[in-house]
Amino acid sequence: METQNLLVDIKxxxxxxxxxxxTVLNALHTSVIAELQKTFEALNADQAVKVIVMTGSGEKAFVAGADIAEMAVMNSQQAHEFARTGQKLVNFIGTMPKPAIAAVNGFALGGGMELALACDFIYASENAKMGLPEVTLGIMPGFGGSQKFGRLLGRSRANELIFTGKMLSAVEAKEWGIVNAVFPAGELVAKALETAGRIAGNGLLGVAHAKEAVRRGLDMAEADGMDYESVLFASLFASRDQKEGMQAFVEKRKANFTGS
Structure with missing residues (x-):
């Protein structure tokens, strides 16, 4: 599966x-966002795919940001449509049942940072630089960055990063809780694929329900989140994967999950 601006390899x-x-540091033009939307929808529907790892081409950038040349000539209505298009993409990534890992291999700024934050967690290379520098252009985050950072970091830290437009190194991003792990550039994608492979070997329904429980639970009171978790937990006991997983454990063999 390949498009004009994306490469996809499934294994x-x-x-x-x-x-x-x-050549443009993987900047997010409207056409790229449309291709990403279509591709994520296709991968989510593909039964052969259990986990998605997203990275950028080249050694300099994951995604350096939205395409500034395109944005520079937008009016307010066009900017609103652009923001909503980007938000639709990041919302789909965050809410689809399949997990996504961002392998940030360089600059992840503005829309690139927001795209990485849409994934379930982030691995970064040692040369990665991350942030939301939109205020240095006279604008603000538009693909959900203010909301994602606010929930991830808390108000004060989110405000500091957004108001200053500061870039964080990979190590700083890990210290701030944005990044899970930092690797040498040459090892990043392999490490992300290794983790993805481990996830892919688990029950897909269980992973999907766990993703939903964490995502929805963050917007609930803890007691309500516990109730929701118990409902999702119980629903899995009507699945073939639950029967297979537990039987495999008892029989001391590897489970053969089918996602059903």
Whole structure:
């Protein structure tokens, strides 16, 4: 599966999606966002895919941001439509049942940072730089960055990063809780694929329900989140995967999950 600006390689249940515009640091033009939307929808519907790893082409950038040349000539109505298009993409990534890992291999700024935050967690290379520098252009985050950072970091830290437009190094991003792990550039994608492979070997329904429980639970009171978790937990006991997983454990063999 390939498009004009994306490369997709699927192996052993893991899809590696590469944004392939290295000459412009993989910037998010409207056409790229549309391709990403279509591709994520296709991968989510593909039964052969259990986990998605997203990275950028080249050694400099994951996604350096939205395409400033395109944004520079937008009026307010066009900017609103652009923001909603980007938000639709990040919302789909965050709410689809299949997990997504961002392998940030360089600059992840503005829309690139927001795209990485849409994934379920982030691995970064040692040379990665991250942030939401929109205020340095006279605007603000538009693809959900203010909401994602606010929930992830808390108000004060989110405000500091957004108001200053500061870029964080990979190590700083890990210290702030934005990044799960930092690897040498040459090892990043392999490490992300290794983790994705481990996830792909688990029950897909269980992973999907766990993703939903964490996502929805963050917007609930803890007691309500516990109730919701118990409902999702119980629903899995009507699945074939639950029967297979527990029988495999008893029989001391590897489970053969089917996602049903």
């Amino acid at each position: 052993d249940g893991v899809a590696l999606l590469t944004i392939n515009r290295p």
